[in-house]
Amino acid sequence: MNRACLCLVAVWLAASGAAGDELRLRDGTILVGTIVGFEDNSFRVRTSYGYALVRKEMVVEIIIREEPTTELPQTGAAQAPSSPSSRAEPAPAPQPATPDPAPKEENLSPPAPPAKPSPAPTASSLPTPSRQTENPPTTTPPAKPNPEPTLSTPPAPEPVRFEVDGNRYRNLTFGFQLYKPPGWRIVEDAHELLPNAVAAMATPDERTFLVIGREPLRGRLEEHADRAWRALQRRYEQFRALGATRTALEGTPAISRRFRAEAEGHDWSAEVLWIAHGDQVFTLFGMTRADSELVQIQENIIARVLASLEFTIP
Known part of the structure; x- marks a missing residue:
């Protein structure tokens, strides 16, 4: 079949609006721009930094990039903390004086030295970390297979039956x-x-x-x-x-x-x-x-x- 003409149809099937086209490539790259043509088995895409040629076999999907509509609520949220009432709220947070419990701990520190001569509990504490070391090796092997399926999912879509x-x-x-x-x-x-x-x-x-x-x-x-x-x-x-x-x-x-x-x-x-x-x-x-x-x-x-x-x- 006339593949160049088919690729023109593919450009149109994406039906990009004012938001532009979004090309998802096999390596995970996302290219945003406007597809303006097809040459040498490659899509010609106009981007904000110039023109780019993308090989057709590297394209996994062509979708419409939605226009950002969340900018207005973000500006409103930025104005909310600027109000004086919001500034007064963090003021009570520093009021609970943290240095007060600190001197209390210093009062408890003097009785601490007489408790040091007991070496027996330190020896008993040694077997406990050895048991803790048994747990990390059990958690490490299941963590390794997790990234493997994520890498295998993007490539090669299933054939059409x-x-x-x-x-x-x-x-x-x-x-x-x-x-x-x-x-x-x-x-x-x-x-x-x-x-x-x-x-x-x-x-x-x-x-x-x-x-x-x-x-x-x-x-x-x-x-x-x-x-x-x-x-x-x-x-x-x-x-x-x-x-x-x-x-x-x-x-x-x-x-x-x-x-x-x-x-x-x-x-x-x-x-x-x-x-x-x-x-x-x-x-x-x-x-x-x-x-x-x-x-x-x-x-x-x-x-x-x-x-x-x-x-x-x-």
Whole structure:
């Protein structure tokens, strides 16, 4: 499949808003910026300190960085201790005079020297620390395996399990199925190439393809679709909106929009479908070359695939 075009879809699937994109890498690094392109199998990210190229295989996840909204309460909390009433509260704390018990301990110190000539208790105290030393070795071994699982968790996400039965594609990992056009092939490494993708398929000539993305739903479905739509307008050249419709799949509200744009020197026709499922939003993105005599046929096939989506896991 045309991997450069798929990576452009991956950039859009992240649907970054004004807050910017957040790229989580395999080594634990978090890069915050705005993805502006894809070149040499790398994402081009505009950051506050310049442009950075990130290899696609190093990206584990692309998410939206939330805008900081806790700054206002922090400023209010900073003003609270500045009030005179708050300053008066720590004043009574030094009032309890600690030096008073100190001289009392000095009065107890003179009787202490006559108690020194008893060496027997010191000898009895020796076996007690030996028993205490037995406890630390028992605590040290369980502490070692704790960091080991934390290091093994970040890398290598589990592979996506699926099956194809005739013209029916079933995704067993994420619980959905849809129509697979005859002759289309499944892109098995879509999840490795696109961090937010859970499935992808394309025609043998790679002029028509479909990518399915999945990410947490933040806010309402309409807000998510609007953010993604604005991201499309920014990142595709000659963007022309063709129409938008509200529909429903299995009784679940969905939003569908169509557009045409230029990418890699060609004119493309695309249709996007957003549908919420639980606390997740699924994005179906179908694209076909518009500079072809078969464009209307491929557009109808993409529309049929989008309309056939069914969830098998509630």
